[in-house]
Amino acid sequence: MSPLSIAAEITRLRREVSDLHAELTRYDLVVWTAGNVSARVPGADLLVVKPSGVDYNDLTPENMVVTDFDGTVVEGDHAPSSDAAAAGYVYRHMDRVGGVVHTHSTFATSFAARREPIPCVLTMMADEFGGEIPVGPFALIGDDSIGRGIVETLRHSRSKAVLMANHGPFTVGGTARAAVKAAAMCEEVARTVHMARQGGAVHPIDQTDIDALYDRYQNAYGQH
Helix, strand or coil: CCHHHHHHHHHHHHHHHHHHHHHHHHCCCCCCCCCEEEEEECCCCEEEECECCCCHHHCCHHHCEEEECCCCEEECCCCECCCHHHHHHHHHHCCCCCEEEECCCHHHHHHHHHCCCECCCCHHHHHHHCCCECEECCCCCCCCHHHHHHHHHHCCCCCCEEEECCCEEEEEECCHHHHHHHHHHHHHHHHHHHHHHCCCCCCCCCHHHHHHHHHHHHHCCCCC
């Protein structure tokens, strides 16, 4: 891809990533300045990500930050999200991923605090995640340790979400928008499973049925 094409992609993604942060607040997935959306820049080892500690109401395409996959700023006047290096590690090692999202949404994070996977007891889970939502290892914030945990956990999983232990959910997608959708779905199923347990035991879906549901949703559902 030419330098002009990469520059055009960065401009587009600055706008898209900025706009997508509104979806995190719309679905009550974040509080204060926590959480972030990032997107891979096609044709370059670069990503666009939210600036660190900036209020969601103050986000604009212009204050999005472009970094390399190590989290080093390439374009922008702000410090990037502390998750930039973690997201970069994911992009470097998972070619299919075009977007990474992190939230501290309440119900999904409560599973992460217990280091407990969310069991696949809902057709919505089978559709979107292809099985349970797994737990990743505990990792400190600030370098690519979280990214390594995400990749290790999701490398052999169909899930688009991982609950990093004692931290919260990280989601991936082919695009940043798809990763935001996965974050909203992750919180929804976590909330539903939590509420279902208040009435008694939940019952896992058989693997053959999970496979059939996942195949239909991924390949036949919606407009094509």
